[in-house]
Amino acid sequence: MLRTAAVVGAGLIGTSVALALSSRGVTVYLSDREPMAALTASALGAGHAEDPPGPVDVAVLAVPPADIAATLAAVQSRGLAHAYTDVASVKARALAEIEESGCDTGSYLGGHPMAGGERSGPLAARADLFEGRVWALVPTRDTSDDTWRTVRELVTLVGATPLVLDAAGHDRAVALVSHAPHLVASLMAARLEHAAEAEVGMAGQGVRDVTRVAAGDPHLWREILAANASSVADVLTELATDLDEAVAALRALAADDDGTASVALTALLARGTAGHGRLPHKRGTPRGGYVTVSVLVGDQPGELARLFTDVSAAGVNIEDVFIDHAPGQITGMVELLVTAENAGRLTRSLRVPSTVMAR
Structure with a gap:
């Protein structure tokens, strides 16, 4: 013991x-x-x-x-x-x-x-x-x-x-699911460093999700990346190939050449959807995953507690929750992930617009 x-x-x-x-x-x-x-x-x-x-x-x-x-x-x-x-x-x-x-x-x-x-x-x-x-x-x-x-x-x-x-298998795995994603998040976040205030002011939850880990300690991450440099470089090489294909497709679309460009871009996005679908979920995740019920809440003490109490009263289990803050505003959007069978009941109970999104 x-x-x-x-x-x-x-x-x-x-x-x-x-x-x-x-x-x-x-x-x-x-x-x-x-x-x-x-x-x-x-x-x-x-x-x-x-x-x-x-x-x-x-x-x-x-x-x-x-x-x-x-x-x-x-x-x-x-x-x-x-x-x-x-x-x-x-x-x-x-x-x-x-x-x-x-x-x-x-x-x-x-x-x-x-x-x-x-x-x-x-x-x-x-x-x-x-x-x-x-x-x-x-x-x-x-x-x-x-x-x-x-x-x-x-x-x-x-x-x-x-x-x-084994050691080699571990390092390949973390390069794919942790180290390369951190570097990509940092590179994406770097696009914001000299962006105009109006551009940064347009930031929503999407860019916050993509760049969240970029706030990590640069010196610590330099040591981590250096220790796994070869495996991370392998992942980024494959990513660079896809980025080149995406850039070429977008340039073609911008020039009104909608031949194979649209097909290529759609295929890249579909591969992303398929890859995201392979991420592990909690045990018992229903086929097709969850749906999102979005609720607008005020930025005051007790608002989240009230929302969760109302969800509990509706007999619905929250599988996950995300909060999209509205900069400069007194409201925020709370995204509640629930099973598809509970989404309609929760929407009616909370009296929110009946728009749900699969996740």
């Missing part, structure tokens, strides 16, 4: 791990190269900002990918824990460095929780950050059974779902 843990690195992920473990009765010890970060995490209830009195059950290395091998060597040399894992988002290079450095690979099992946010630091941490999230596990060639049991227990305790991958 997991009773003690050490978290090395008190940023968003490390502090969230510590909060989650502490909330489940695990005694957690915190450290960070910036002592104030560990003290802040401790003040939030994440654990003790001090060295443990003896080896803990597991040590979680919440440091950048480039620092994993050196950090693992350092904590193993002083016997910090019986088992070691990490939360780095890139694995192949770190694993190669770990093996080259002579670390004890039997007591190490690589990890990567697919969770985070655009904010960083201990103040952005949450104990429920990993609930229902995938947590990739990337073993070495000789990860011991005891290490497997300990790290899997940690993943279960924080509410995540383990997924076992």
Whole structure:
């Protein structure tokens, strides 16, 4: 049974791990190269900002990918824990460095929780950050059974779902679903840097959704992208081919050449729809997904609570919710995702226009 843990690195992920473990009765010890970060995490209830009195059950290395091998060597040399894992988002290079450095690979099992946010630091941490999230596990060639049991227990305790991958497969996967999308979001957001105020003022939820993660720490993301550069470049190369095709089609349409251009553009958009449809949904998602019921609400205290109370009174479960704020206005649009069978009933109950949109 997991009773003690050490978290090395008190940023968003490390502090969230510590909060989650502490909330489940695990005694957690915190450290960070910036002592104030560990003290802040401790003040939030994440654990003790001090060295443990003896080896803990597991040590979680919440440091950048480039620092994993050196950090693992350092904590193993002083016997910090019986088992070691990490939360780095890139694995192949770190694993190669770990093996080259002579670390004890039997007591190490690589990890990567697919969770985070655009904010960083201990103040952005949450104990429920990993609930229902995938947590990739990337073993070495000789990860011991005891290490497997300990790290899997940690993943279960924080509410995540383990997924076992090899290092190369992991890095290809995160390049596709995380690293390349972040870079694309940043490049799209960069179009706004010198845009006219009137243009930026037209921004709606679409551009906010596309660029949300671009608010992440550029220095941290530079390290992540550098550690997985080849896999990210492969994804962007394929994307560049599609972008070239889209540009060519749009240029042709602008010149009133509607021959094959319209067909090509439609095919690209259809591929996007098909790809989006493959994204995982919660268990029990109905065939065809959900529909959206949009409700205009005022920007005053209690408005969202009133809306959710009304939805509950209608006997409808909200599957997901999005809020589109109206800049400079005292209203906002709340999009409620519900099952198709509940959409009509909810629309009538809330007395909103009967326009729903499939999602």
